[in-house]
Each structure stands twice: as C-alpha cells, then as structure tokens.
Amino acid sequence: GTAHDKLTIRAMTFKDGRAWGGGALYVRNSAKVDLNLCVFSFNTATSRSDGGGAIYVYSSSTTVNVYGARFDGNAAHSGYGGDIYRNS
Numbered sequence: 001g002t003a004h005d006k007l008t009i010r011a012m013t014f015k016d017g018r019a020w021g022g023g024a025l026y027v028r029n030s031a032k033v034d035l036n037l038c039v040f041s042f043n044t045a046t047s048r049s050d051g052g053g054a055i056y057v058y059s060s061s062t063t064v065n066v067y068g069a070r071f072d073g074n075a076a077h078s079g080y081g082g083d084i085y086r087n088s
Contacts, residue, residue, distance in 0.1 A: 003013070005032070006032040006033070006034060007031065007033045007034070007046065008033075008034045008036065009034070009035050009036070009038060010036040010037060010038070011036070011037045011038065011053070012038050012039075013038070013039040013041065014038065014040045014041070014043060014054065015018070015040075015041045015042060015043070015064070016041075016042050016043065017044070017054075018043070018044045018046060019043065019044075019045065019046065019056075020046055020047045020050065021047050021050040021051065021052050021056035021058075021064040021085070022043050022045060022052040022054070022055055022056030022085075022088075023043030023044045023045050023046075023053050023057060023074060023075075023076075024040050024043040024054045024074075025028075025054070025055045025056070026052075026055075026058070027055065027056070027057050027058065027059075027062055027064055027082055028058035028059055028062055029058075029059065029062070030059065030061040030062055031063070031064075032054065032062075032063045033063070033064045033065070034064075034065045034067070035055075035062045035064065035065065035066045035067065035069055036067045036068060036069075037067070037068045038066075038069045038070075039069065039070045040054035040055070040069065040070070040071045040072070040074055040083065041070075041071075041072045041073055041074070042073040042074065043048035043073070043074045043075075044074070044075050044076070044077070045075070045076040045077065045078065045081075045085070046048070046077050047076075047077060047078055048075075048077055048078050049078055049083050050078060050080065050085065051057035051078045051079070051080030051082075051085035052076060052080075052081045052083075052084060052085035053074030053076045053081065053082045053083055053085075054071055054073045054074040054083045054084060054085070055084045055085070056081075056085050056087070057084065057085070057086040057087070058087050058088075059087075059088060060088035064084075066084075071083040073075075
C-alpha cells in the first residue's frame, strides 16, 4: 500500500518466526498497521544490536496499533524488546 493506507491484520497467529529484527513482523517507512486479536508465540530476533522478538518498528513516523494481542515466549538476542522494539 501507500503511506496513506492502513494494513489491518486480524486474528492471525505468528509462531516460531526468526529474523534479524522482528521475528514475526518488521514495519517501516511510515506504514500504518493495526493488529487485532493476534497471537505472537516463540518468535526470535537474532540480531545482537536490534530487537523485537515479535515486532520491530522502524522510524518514528511508523504507526503500529495493537489491540487484544497475546505475546508468549518471544525473545530478542540483543535483550532489546522481547516482544516489541521501536527504533526511532
């Protein structure tokens, strides 16, 4: 989408994801994302300098709204944001 659109993700499970930053989701570039009733379980950010076991949000102009989500067992190797990490 464009910077004016919003992505809505509803009732989705993100499980056992692995990535440098944001084991399940990496959101950037002025994106607007709503997460409704999602489950984030056992996702891992593998970077030693960044984090966000479940979600990595890059840039202060990026918006992520989380409603009724559950976070279980997510981890960041860096120790920054086992569940959510924002780098602005």
